[in-house]
Each structure stands twice: as structure tokens, then as C-alpha cells.
Amino acid sequence: MNEKSCSFHSKEELRDGQGERLSAGYSPSYDKDKSVLAFRGIPISELKNHGILQALTTEANEWERASVNVWSQASSEQPGQLISFSEALQHFQTVDLSSFKKRIQPTIRRTGLAALRHYLFGPPKLHQRLREERDLVLTIAQCGLDSQDPVHGRVLQTIYKKLTGSKFDCALHGNHWEDLGFQGANPATDLRGAGFLALLHLLYLVMDSKTLPMAQEIFRLSRHHIQQFPFCLMSVNITHIAIQALREECLSRECNRQQKVIPVVNSFYAATFLHLAHVWRTQRKTISDSGFVLKELEVLAKKSPRRLLKTLELYLARVSKGQASLLGAQKCYGPEAPPFKDLTFTGESDLQSHSSEGVWLI
Numbered sequence: 001m002n003e004k005s006c007s008f009h010s011k012e013e014l015r016d017g018q019g020e021r022l023s024a025g026y027s028p029s030y031d032k033d034k035s036v037l038a039f040r041g042i043p044i045s046e047l048k049n050h051g052i053l054q055a056l057t058t059e060a061n062e063w064e065r066a067s068v069n070v071w072s073q074a075s076s077e078q079p080g081q082l083i084s085f086s087e088a089l090q091h092f093q094t095v096d097l098s099s100f101k102k103r104i105q106p107t108i109r110r111t112g113l114a115a116l117r118h119y120l121f122g123p124p125k126l127h128q129r130l131r132e133e134r135d136l137v138l139t140i141a142q143c144g145l146d147s148q149d150p151v152h153g154r155v156l157q158t159i160y161k162k163l164t165g166s167k168f169d170c171a172l173h174g175n176h177w178e179d180l181g182f183q184g185a186n187p188a189t190d191l192r193g194a195g196f197l198a199l200l201h202l203l204y205l206v207m208d209s210k211t212l213p214m215a216q217e218i219f220r221l222s223r224h225h226i227q228q229f230p231f232c233l234m235s236v237n238i239t240h241i242a243i244q245a246l247r248e249e250c251l252s253r254e255c256n257r258q259q260k261v262i263p264v265v266n267s268f269y270a271a272t273f274l275h276l277a278h279v280w281r282t283q284r285k286t287i288s289d290s291g292f293v294l295k296e297l298e299v300l301a302k303k304s305p306r307r308l309l310k311t312l313e314l315y316l317a318r319v320s321k322g323q324a325s326l327l328g329a330q331k332c333y334g335p336e337a338p339p340f341k342d343l344t345f346t347g348e349s350d351l352q353s354h355s356s357e358g359v360w361l362i
Contacts, residue, residue: 082154084207085204097143103142107248124252126249126255126261141197143197157169157170158206159202160176163215177232181234194236198236201238201242204266218273221277238273251265275308
């Protein structure tokens, strides 16, 4: 049985200075009662016509539509090989990214009192020998999904297989990507504001044996019959927060301490996603809360990156010993959630009242 031929559009580079803005995941304030009425019972496949799902797509310029390229067919009896994070990263280290690198702004430009305050009280500068690695991260965030690059296709296939448990290749263009929490049939259209770095972060999450159980738990939470959210769109927003934190030098102290940039950014992304999932579950958040949750998450992540990283470290240590579970008791979650696109959203008022003594796992 041969895989269906598929395609997706090549995309233009992201606009220069895109990181200056806050993620468009931060939606305007919604009146609680109105949001409940507006989104109760709306299938996720129709949410793209409403403001709440667009609000989860990070703000940037519109991708210019280009010609469609067709991916080569592959036999489902001989599925493509999974790709590791290190292999995918090596690909970007060896290809010519000069046109993308010219567009990055490694740090936030500050003037006047803001510059003085940052100089006196802000985080330390990133060590000179680490700046090339930082620039690589920011350059990858400028790259779109290339329809002619087989490595890009392998990254998508690996993410799909690890999250769904499938052993066979899937079409790289189709409604099954909505089941993973992309906005439509073409994952490329949801990378605005984070570029291919968003997919590398997802790849890191599912290919690291320590974080894979966490990724699978968050994915199950995203398919909860009441608390569901678009998993991959949320991940893209968190990657955008990581980009902002790196450019604002919030991660410089930790990068200097570890003498690395990419592992720190990866861990920061995972720790931020973990924190969001914990808040989402324990405080009974729904999709109508996403803008507020993401806004608070960015403030916390930039202010206390070391605390987030320590929480992730402790959590993973406990998970490895079978002592921690993000979702807690599983009785509220069926063994298999229904297809994501067939689910409906329920307003927060339909949830049982629940209070949480803080938002930290540990």
C-alpha cells in the first residue's frame, strides 16, 4: 500500500524584527459569559473561523503562497526512518542559512533609561563564544518548512509517529495534522513567528526518552473532552516565548553556566510547556483561557527561567522512578480520545469549581 502523494507550500522567510512583538497567542480580554456562549459546542475544525484559534497562532507577517511541490511516494510497508534531534540539527548546521541569518536580531534593542536599567540590573551578557550558537537558534527560527527538503519531511513524520504511536508514514498534507493540534491540513501555515525551530522543539520533546512520556501526557491532556487545546499550536507559542527569552537575554546566565545554548533553550521550552500543562490541568483551564494563560506564562518564564528548569529537572527525575504523573489519576481520560477535530469546546463555567494551591508541580 503506497502512501498518498501530498504537498505543502514553500514559505517566505519571516519578517525582520518579528521577535520584537508579543506572541499573538495573547488574545484580547474575553468576557467570560460571552466566551462560554461563543465557543460551547463548536467543533475544533470550525474554530479557525473564529478569533480564539487564530489567537493561538503567533503574530508575524502572512506567508506568501508559492507553488505546490509534490512529495515522492513511499511504501507504507517500508516506512521512513525516524530522525533524531541531533541529526536534524546537524542538517541545519551544514546547509547555507546565510540569507536567513542576515535577518535576525540577536538581542532586543534598548535605548535611554531602559538601556541603562538593563545594563545596571539586567542579566549578564552572553559569553562571546556562545553567540554563534545563539545565532543558529535564531536563524532556524527564521526558516520555514521547505517542501523540497526530505529532512523536513522526516521531522514531521517522526513527530506524528511518536505522538500517535503509528508505525507507518502518513501524508504530509491532510486532515490528520488537525488531530495533532495544527490549525489545518498543512503544518507549514502554523509556524509563523517561530519558524522551523517550532518543529525542532517538538522533535526534541518526542525523541528524548526522558521527555517523551511528558509529551504524551500533555498530548492526552490536549484531547480532554472539556480541557482540550490545539497541542501543536500551543507548542509553537511556547517556542515563541523561548525565542523572546533568548533575545531578551533572560537565558544568558544559564547558558553561560552550562556553556551551551541549544540544550538550555530546549530545556527551557520543555519546562515552560510542562508548567503550562500543569496550570491548565490543575486550574481547569479551557481554550477560552488560552490568551491569559500564555501571557502570564511568558512573564513567569522570563522572570524565573532557572526555577522552571529546576522544576523540570525534579519532575523528570521523579517520572523516571515512577513517582510522578502530570495528569494524575487517569480515570477522567479514556484510553483513546476521539479524533481531535470532532471534539467540541465547553466553557469554563461548565467545569466543577477547583482551586489550586499554587502552580508548581514540585
